Amino acid sequence: MHSAIMGQKVNPVGFRLGSFLPWKSRWFVDDSHYKEYLFEDITIRRALMEKLKLAGITKVEIERLPKSMVLVLTVSRPGVVIGRGGTGLEDVKKFILEMINNIRHQKVKDLKIDLRVNEVKNPETSAYLVATRIVSELERRIPHRRVIAKTMDRVTQSGALGIKVVLAGRIGGSEIARVEKYHQGSVPTQTLRENVDYAQVPALLKRGYVGVKVYIHKKQQED
Numbered sequence: 001m002h003s004a005i006m007g008q009k010v011n012p013v014g015f016r017l018g019s020f021l022p023w024k025s026r027w028f029v030d031d032s033h034y035k036e037y038l039f040e041d042i043t044i045r046r047a048l049m050e051k052l053k054l055a056g057i058t059k060v061e062i063e064r065l066p067k068s069m070v071l072v073l074t075v076s077r078p079g080v081v082i083g084r085g086g087t088g089l090e091d092v093k094k095f096i097l098e099m100i101n102n103i104r105h106q107k108v109k110d111l112k113i114d115l116r117v118n119e120v121k122n123p124e125t126s127a128y129l130v131a132t133r134i135v136s137e138l139e140r141r142i143p144h145r146r147v148i149a150k151t152m153d154r155v156t157q158s159g160a161l162g163i164k165v166v167l168a169g170r171i172g173g174s175e176i177a178r179v180e181k182y183h184q185g186s187v188p189t190q191t192l193r194e195n196v197d198y199a200q201v202p203a204l205l206k207r208g209y210v211g212v213k214v215y216i217h218k219k220q221q222e223d
Contacts, residue, residue, distance in 0.1 A: 012197075012215060025063075039103065045062070055081045056120065059128070060073055097113060127198050128201070131212050131214040134214070152165065153184075159219065160217060161218065162185025163187065163216050164214075166179065168213075170207045196216070199213075
């Protein structure tokens with residue numbers, strides 16, 4: 001009989017939400033506005049992840065209050081977001097306000113946007129940054145086994161306790177889609193208290209998409 005615990009199929013971040021990890025969106029609202037706020041959050045998060053790619057963005061957290069909105073951006077290069085004298089932050093605030101105006105089809109008045117920027121302490125152990133690097137190298141047609149081997153060595157040398165990479169799709173342009181798993185160190189699948197970072201990013205290759213999943217087992221105190 002299969003265990004009902006995480007195993008191999010459950011998102012490690014979603015599995016820990018509420019118990020050991022906080023939600024990425026934190027607010028309360030009545031039922032009639034819930035779907036609007038949720039759609040806004042998804043749209044803002046996607047747009048910022050694309051806009052701030054060069055800053056090495058890994059996470060966008062959104063908190064809402066009655067007349068204000070707090071966005072916590074976790075990036076590997078904060079200087080790129082902040083800009084000279086804070087001009088970058090003002091540009092991001094304007095970008096978010098314009099997006100909200102477009103989504104709601106009206107000019108939003110009295111909405112204060114507060115941006116906070118957190119730095120990724122160790123970019124080499126951030127699952128999202130590692131996954132995006134793998135994707136960019138695969139899209140440059142570098143052989144996948146060489147990419148994965150270098151990545152796993154780099155991550156374990158940076159202090160991670162273990163890494164698992166899963167590729168799925170027409171790997172290497174093969175006719176039949178398949179799944180390949182690569183593993184180094186320990187990556188527990190059923191221990192909730194362990195700090196396991198997870199990300200999945202698609203790579204658009206010549207023969208079609210290849211999904212890239214990265215699990216990184218980090219030390220307890222590490223973000």
